[in-house]
Amino acid sequence: MRAKLVLLISAAIAAGIGATWLAAHAGAQRPTEPGPLLTALVGASLIGCGLASWRARPDNRLGPVMVLTGFVWFAGLLSEATSAPLYTLGVAIEYVFLCGFIYIVLSFPSGRLRTPLDKSIVALAIAGTGLQVVAMLFGSGSGLRCGGGCGDNLIQVFHDNGLALALLSLQRVLGAILTLTAVGLLTYRWLKATRPERREVTWVLLAGNATLLALTVTVVDDLLGNPLNSGPAKVWFLTLALVPIAVLATFVRRRLARGSVAGLVVRLGAPTAPADLRAALARALGDPSLELAYWFPAEARYVTPDGRPVHKPGADSGRGSTVVERDGTPIAMLLHDPALEYNSGLVQSVCAAAGLALENERLQAELRARLVELGASRGRIVEATDAERRRIERNLHDGTQQRLVSIAMSLGLLESKLAPDQAQAAPIVREARTALTLALEELRELTQGIHPTLLVERGLPVALDELCRRAGLPAHLNVALDVRLPDQVETAAYYFASEAVSNAVKHSHGSEIRVDVSYDGRILTVEIADDGIGGAAIGPGSGLRGLADRVEALGGQFTVSSPPGRGTRLEAEIPCA
């Protein structure tokens, strides 16, 4: 590695000295030539910053590409050489460095061309530099680029300077179109970028766009016969030297950003709430959109801090994700801006610093996820119970009750058919009929208790009205509810009231009951109060426990207030989401 570096630096110094010497000893200076100072500056910037970037980000192509571009830049100065082969080579590759430059600005920061448009622009740039070689087949000397005193064009086959000049003009026009397209594309990307992405590309974008614009002016100026003299060319070489510096600066700044990890460690020293942890990480990573998800081993998936399931974002979701592990097992996942993926070093440092806090949070999130799951399973049990009750009621109504009624009819018919002289049979039939009527009555009470049909058919207020009419104590109903609520809410409220009223009748020794129902558009409140002896409490096996279960299964709240001697008040608050 070190040897390679020494070799590269030595080669760069040699090439730089050679190119600068050539630039200084060029026969007649053309306005579009860089001159010795700018030749050395641009080349040194490309190779120097390229090597430094390569070292900072070995996995990123941009470092090697910048170094290579630097060498190609120096090589282009061979067009000032007097030796025919060197001159021919120099002219042929004179503008190849531009392809490297376009590649750098378009592929930053990943070092890869992502879209077909990017690839087309680079391909057209290569084709544009190829035009130079085609032009060399037709023209030479002053027709191409030599003020005089330069070498022979060894690959000239035809003699048509006019065509050669036309081809070079075409090259310039193509160049102007490509540079303007690149300016538009880069600007569009910047406008579309998220905040962390912008911070990442701004410097390179500014230097790149300035260079591209200056280049366009230079090319147009050249096409028009250089009325602006060497001004635009000097500007464009100067800004070109700034691009590698901007690339390197961005890479190095990422390293500096890891300094914010130290601040993070300090902040995490104090006890944190889930929201604080997220905010601290978002600040350290410079990504306000950061979200946290925690590993939930029981279900082998990630959950939000409040226990809801989260899916890993897909490749085209516009979100990036990083998994945080401890001892080889995942503890959390950071959902962040995709720009942070180019800076995985920072993300890893932040995760390492926040590991313990994340593990703590993960345990809490797991607990919450279990509670969410528990609540859901409770809800499912209640729902299944209600469905089963409905089924039983329906079966009894459509089957058993109908059959019993039909038997009762047959008995009635039989009774009417008994001849007057069958006096012994009459009382037996009547007895059977009476027993059957009693059985039907009991069955009716039973089915009504299993599933209140009136609730489904007429809604909560009517069902509660009927409930209060049947109560064994004077019951005053006060309902402020004029909409139908979800089935499970009405059912829960009804059973709650039904159970509470029957408790009051059986145990309160009071003289009256009050049932109050109100709805604020969000929460249904049911309150049952009596004027009895009080002293009721929720305990295992008490009827109140069952009431609490039903209400809590819907995410509701159940409260008991029952001071001895001052009556009992039960209140259920059921959310109607």
Place this chain on the structure above:
Amino acid sequence: MRVVVGDDAVILREGLARLLQEAGFEVVGVAADAEELLELVDRSEPDVAIVDIRMPPTHTDEGLRAAKAIREAHPTIGILVLSQHVHARYAIELLSGGTDGVGYLLKERVADLDELSASVRRVGQGGSVLDPAVVSQLVGRRRQADNPLEQLTDREREVLALMAEGRSNKAIGERLFVSEHTVEKHIKNIFGTLQLPLSPDDHRRVLAVVTYLDSE
């Protein structure tokens, strides 16, 4: 008397038809759901339609709605609604459109053929019938001690219940083994205690009594 029967359970529909024929009614048609029943009534113009409250498609209160529809289209046709549940609310909804020729009975009452045919006949003749179970739910409700109903004697309460069932003074007298005159005296006391205007018409007072009981 010509009757039609609407019930989705074939076993009850046919059984009821047979029972009614046995009791001397002319069963001019049966229907399995509310829609069919309404057509049948339009076509055959019976004296009484006997309707199951729970019928397809939703098996909730189709019968009740059919009864209301028949009342509107044919005010003179008597309607007897049969239910398997004691839903005072449904009975009151039914009676609130007028008590003439309306009845609400529990299904199991069909076991007593005499009682059933008396009820059908009463409805057919423009009277009203309210199931004793519903009445006892209305009358038997627990009330505050200062409620006027609590001041009635047991016998007066019995008379009140029979009145609510839609029975005439004569029928009440027979039921309680007292003279019609005694019944009238009880009724006068009841109406006085409850501060209801005394109406000479047997039919109208049912509504007055039921409305009073319901509003309490």
